[in-house]
Amino acid sequence: MALFDLPLDRLREYRSASVEPEDFDAFWGKTLQEARGHGLDARFEPVRTHLRNVVVHDVTFAGFGGHPVKGWLTLPAGTQAPLPAVVEFIGYGGGRGLAHTHLLWASAGYAHFVMDTRGQGGAWGGGGDTPDPVGSVPAYPGFMTRGIDAPENHYYRRVFTDGVRAVEAARSHPLVDASRTAVVGTSQGGGISVAVGGLVPDLAAVAPDVPFLCDFPRAVRLTDRDPYREIGNYLKTHRGRTEQVLRTLSYFDGVHFAARGRAPALFSAALEDQTCPPSTVFAAFNAWAAEDKAIEVYDFNDHEGGGPYQDAVKLAWLPSHL
Structure with missing residues (x-):
């Protein structure tokens, strides 16, 4: 699959249209308080x-x-x-x-x-x-x-x-x-890493690769691959519920967790990724609050991303943060 998303110069400036719920922090504060009970x-x-x-x-x-x-x-x-x-x-x-x-x-x-x-x-x-x-x-x-x-x-x-x-x-x-804890993951694991990076304020580093669960409003309309397509298929049956569904998903959108990320971060994106389109990855990366952040870009890869090459990048990057 050739490039299908925004060109790289626009990806570096892209911002998600996902609307953050007003009670986002209260929702997650209550959720974690209950869990710690x-x-x-x-x-x-x-x-x-x-x-x-x-x-x-x-x-x-x-x-x-x-x-x-x-x-x-x-x-x-x-x-x-x-x-x-x-x-x-x-x-x-x-x-x-x-x-x-x-x-x-x-x-x-x-x-x-x-x-x-x-x-x-x-x-x-x-x-x-x-x-x-x-x-x-x-x-x-x-x-x-x-x-x-x-x-x-x-x-x-x-x-x-x-x-x-x-x-x-x-x-x-x-x-x-x-005091020296990092979180990492690929695809869904990357999405969980972004979320945890926004919920745990004292992490030493966060390294999400081709993260899933970011920029839902764009993702569900841009790709027809699963897992995002599960949402579209649900809405094909449950007509008229798009607004309600996107509101629910906004509480789990990596873009909003990224806005709370304080740890140094190393992301990666693949420009031919049809599972987690690069604009959705850049949406989270561009929203990441910490200034110490970088993103590796793999021009001709699909959802496999950097694979072992990205592992090598992380192996070189992590020691300076841990």
């Missing part, structure tokens, strides 16, 4: 993996509603003093998978915490282990329209809250330096 109850159980250079823990912590959320914590073998931490969120449809598939960040000397995404893990990878016990009004298959009737009910209210609690769980481990 449940004990974090973070548990770290050693796992036998037959890997010689890392130690893995099976993690369980209390997320939204006190619901148990799974994860992996991987540490370099022989760690005795607290390490800077990288908390990672997973792409759409995937789960935490198997422990031995997450070795990059621990190999680089970091404590690495991977959060399982509630209700997901059935589409690719090694599976997930975290159910989502909350029901939904009628929705289009997928996760985008679950609870679309109101922001209080939407699926990503639970997921973003889980993400904040995952940072708190990682920081609770004695071998994690809580």
Whole structure:
């Protein structure tokens, strides 16, 4: 697919038309306060993996509603003093998978915490282990329209809250330096990273790659690929609800979280990305509040973005922030 979105010079100036709800901060303040009313109850159980250079823990912590959320914590073998931490969120449809598939960040000397995404893990990878016990009004298959009737009910209210609690769980481990914590992720994981970056004020770094869940008003009208297309397909059936749906989604739009992001940030975008169009990524990047920010652009890539090349960029970038 050739370039289909705005040219790069216009992307660098693009601003989203997404309207921020007046009670955005109050909504998220109440949501996190309610979540913290449940004990974090973070548990770290050693796992036998037959890997010689890392130690893995099976993690369980209390997320939204006190619901148990799974994860992996991987540490370099022989760690005795607290390490800077990288908390990672997973792409759409995937789960935490198997422990031995997450070795990059621990190999680089970091404590690495991977959060399982509630209700997901059935589409690719090694599976997930975290159910989502909350029901939904009628929705289009997928996760985008679950609870679309109101922001209080939407699926990503639970997921973003889980993400904040995952940072708190990682920081609770004695071998994690809580003052040096970064969040990373690709696609949905990038979108969760943007949200957590706006909700956790003292992160040391944020690195979202081709982030999903940004600039909903443009995304749902620009691309016909899933997962954004789930929203359009829902509205094909539920005619006349566009305004209500976009209002609900505005509480989960990465653009508004980005406006609260204070940590140094490294984004990436791909100019042929039809899943997360580059203008939606630049909408979040341009809104990111911190002055210390950069974006890597991959001219001829689709949603795979920079892949291992972007990993190399992050490996070079993170040490100066952690």
